[in-house]
Amino acid sequence: MVRPVALIFDVFGTLVDWRTSIARQVAAAFAAKGKSVDATGFADLWRAQYDPSMDPIRSGSRAYIALDHLHLESLATVLTAYKATSFFTASEQRDLARAWERLDPWPDSAAALLSLRQVALLAPCSNGSIALISRLSRHAAFQWDCVLGAQIAHNYKPHPSVYLASCAALGLPPEQVMMVACHNSDLAAAAALGLQTGFFPRGREHGPNQQFDLAARGDWTIVARDLADLSAILTKAP
Amino acid sequence: MVRPVALIFDVFGTLVDWRTSIARQVAAAFAAKGKSVDATGFADLWRAQYDPSMDPIRSGSRAYIALDHLHLESLATVLTAYKATSFFTASEQRDLARAWERLDPWPDSAAALLSLRQVALLAPCSNGSIALISRLSRHAAFQWDCVLGAQIAHNYKPHPSVYLASCAALGLPPEQVMMVACHNSDLAAAAALGLQTGFFPRGREHGPNQQFDLAARGDWTIVARDLADLSAILTKAP
Structure with a gap:
């Protein structure tokens, strides 16, 4: 070498x-709304959207868009799966998507x-x-x-x-x-x-x-x- | 505000x-070849190529190419003006063009x-x-x-x-x-x-x-x- x-x-x-950092922030966001959540499961499901969300860009079927936007889109998917979309305003969802800046x-x-x-x-x-x-x-x-x-x-x-x-x-x-x-x-x-x-x-x-x-x-x-x-x-x- | x-x-x-840093490195490069030079004038002439070298890219008539390459092209112009092209090998010219990394x-x-x-x-x-x-x-x-x-x-x-x-x-x-x-x-x-x-x-x-x-x-x-x-x-x- x-x-x-x-x-x-x-x-x-x-x-x-990323896993415990996201789980910690997800738990805090739900707690602030008086809700409980399987925060680690939430983190894992969010991360599970990661590769599929980039695939259309890798294959050329979607123009490049920054991961910040993909994280926000994926968050919407995960909130739906957790039947929790209504817990958070659009602005709160944008802030939660930025949890990836605080790992x-x-x-x-x-x-x-x-x-x-x-x-x-x-x-x-x-x-x-x-x-x-x-x-x-x-x-x-x-x-x-x-x-x-x-x-x-x-x-x-x-x-x-x-x-x-x-x-x-x-x-x-x-x-x-x-x-x-x-x-x-x-x-x-x-x-x-x-x-x-x-x-x-x-x-x-x-x-x-x-x-x-x-x-x-x-x-x-x-x-x-x-x-x-x-x-x-x-x-x-x- | x-x-x-x-x-x-x-x-x-x-x-x-940039001006004294380039002049210093130009003087050293010429001195290493046993040559003297108006190093500050050389630096000024090199910098004078700067804006014109980017114009074709700004106007869209030339594809983007990094400034490192424009510096090397401009150096060739300045060496010609100083009748000094033959003093330096191609490799030495590439190294001198990187003087802009050492300002x-x-x-x-x-x-x-x-x-x-x-x-x-x-x-x-x-x-x-x-x-x-x-x-x-x-x-x-x-x-x-x-x-x-x-x-x-x-x-x-x-x-x-x-x-x-x-x-x-x-x-x-x-x-x-x-x-x-x-x-x-x-x-x-x-x-x-x-x-x-x-x-x-x-x-x-x-x-x-x-x-x-x-x-x-x-x-x-x-x-x-x-x-x-x-x-x-x-x-x-x-």
Whole structure:
């Protein structure tokens, strides 16, 4: 391995704990209305809309629209399923959809990014919009060199254009960029385009019964125990 | 004035001293070849190519290409004028063109940005590419929430799309965003689109005989003595 000039990061799951963060905010929103809710189930159902909501854009049947809007559309679906649409005004639903800007980092994320920033350019390569990721990064104390990802490509991972546009925006060939993620599918898409790949597991992203992405399922450039381990490996690399 | 949610900054001139930084690097490049040069004149002639080089893109007669490439093209023009093309290999010319990634900040820039970051989202809205501005920001110790500007709009200031794409990428209406620049023309373009505007002069950007942009020439939201003054005004605003 030659140390990459830039590291681009998946965010949801890899750096932040979306599931408990969304459940916490959903529970608070329902409690404010005097209602109870299976908040974790709500979070899981909301996240279950995530991939399907991007598919029409990946396939070209819908023009690019930022994830913020998809989150709001998906929230409407989930509220319907929970028979809870009438609990919230349109304005309250827009605020709840922005819960994705207030996801808490995993405890090791901010420190590892700070350390990695000493050895490489760092940018998120997320499906989140620039607005979402900028605000999330403030909330989580993540510091980047720039914000890349879906919005600069007007498409969604794992569409190749997102990875390639991110490399191009850094002025770097793919082999000088490493995609870092706890999701094997994200790394498979990046590796196919010539990017380096860095994996470490987040075995509780989907809760205590998570069945997938518990280990590397590809020939990734780095397979680390955790984010701190990945940081140590990259810091020592020539 | 209601304090803007985000501040977007011009960079060349407003935050960094491109003229002496380029002259210094040009002098060093020529010295390394045992040649002498009017380095300040070279810097001025290079910068004189800047606006004309973007015009075909603004007018739509040329597809968007990042400023890095325009800088390289302009360098070729200036080297020809100086009868110095043969002094440098193609690779050396590419490295010299990247002198724009190594512009020194004005002495007050980094501290003011650090302070302003406590009260607003901050992003550059420059004609520089994401790659250029990210590296320049490392060199100058500028810390942003994201990098906006020409590359996300695939056009160049003062084309309206650059300001509007930057506001949209922040998820904010123009009236909640302030364009900050030492150039009246930049602010005029932003004001026409409904952005707030913040001006302070950089009377030595073009050297000791600068004749323009010495004072505000518009009804800007803030007219400050200098960047520290602008920071103080914004920090006190409700």
